[in-house]
Amino acid sequence: MTEPARQWPLWEVFIRSRNGLDHKHCGSVHAPDAKMALQNARDVYTRRMEGVSIWVVRADQIVASDPDAKPEMFDPAEDKIYRHPTFYTLPDEVNHM
């Protein structure tokens, strides 16, 4: 028989600070379900006007890369500097690139 959960599940919280910006991970909350996770995230992370939109996702639903697989996952990109779009001259009107 499995032990009943003593602790509410963990939810990762993503906040969009302004319209037009991306949601950014800002922390986590405990909550029994999605509705309350959203409420808790609102109370914990937006009380100083940090956000205009909140996403919450159960932490155990996030599929993460294996830290041990770092060499094959990320190292090969190291010497491919030409993949950065930094070799183009941008017109002045294009900001925020």
Place this chain on the structure above:
Amino acid sequence: MTAATQTHTAHLDYLLRIADTSLILGQRLSEWCGHGPVIEEDIALTNIALDLIGQARLLLTHAGALEGRGRDEDQLAFLRREPEFRNLTIVELPNGDFGRTILRNFLVSAWQRELWQALAKSSDGELAAIAAKSLKETRYHLQHAADWVVRLGDGTEESHKRMQAALDLLWPYTAEFFSPSPTDDVAAATSVGPAWSALQESWVAAVTPVLEVATLKAPARTPFLTRGKFGVHSEHFGHLLTEMQYLQRTYPGGTW
């Protein structure tokens, strides 16, 4: 008393009833700071307390100006005596457990929501502006509380039992929300705000479906009627004021 003085007195009284109800509920909720069942709820209750104290500050500042005796928000909050407070009795009751605290938030927020909505059309422009701002806050307080009322009411056997006990205890105090008073008559006649008796129907319509989903049963109405809004308070209120006013009483005029 001239008609103008009477109107002025009633206007002030009407403001203090609303201001003090927010202030004292805010004070009670702030007692949860550091004691919430989980940190998220601890922060939520403290947020709500701060919203309520914020509403009280605006209303007391406005009331002080209207009174014209040079009293500011701090003097009204911290230097009035027990019978001068006009809050509804329900908000001065001790918190009890988390369920009872939440249930009171639910009953009071539902009432405040109806009040703020009606006050947005007040002939008192300042009051209308405060009501419009407070309405947004109260909508969230109500949502937060209603959610918990359903979870706990329709939760485990233990949580249901506690919520029903809390409802049996608190329900009789809600009669005061709507009891008639001369202050209300003047406020309604001068369009400062609604007579609170006029809010009863929409309050019942808001509260009933949530209690039903929560499988909680409101007890039958009895003649029990508290009179906090007339300045007649429960035995708990003096203790609350002693704590709330301690600093100003001990160090008069102290600031930091």
